Amino acid sequence: MVHAATHTGTTTLALPVISGAQLLPWAVFGGLLLVLMLYFVGAEQGATSLIQGREVHEFVHDARHLLGFPCH
Numbered sequence: 001m002v003h004a005a006t007h008t009g010t011t012t013l014a015l016p017v018i019s020g021a022q023l024l025p026w027a028v029f030g031g032l033l034l035v036l037m038l039y040f041v042g043a044e045q046g047a048t049s050l051i052q053g054r055e056v057h058e059f060v061h062d063a064r065h066l067l068g069f070p071c072h
């Protein structure tokens, strides 16, 4: 016996509309995070170091070399 599909309901998907003005603070926030990350990758060493020890520097060391920042 073949059971025919009886589900015929349709589903409408409403996509949210996000304006540029709504997006702007998040874009600024994301940009600040990226700049902060770039600081830790590129300048967290020696005289410009904010955090004691070498853990942060060692953690981002590969990214530092990948992006071509001077290191050692």
Ligand SMILES: [Zn+2]
Binding pocket: 061, 064, 065, 071, 072
């Ligand atoms: Zn290095």
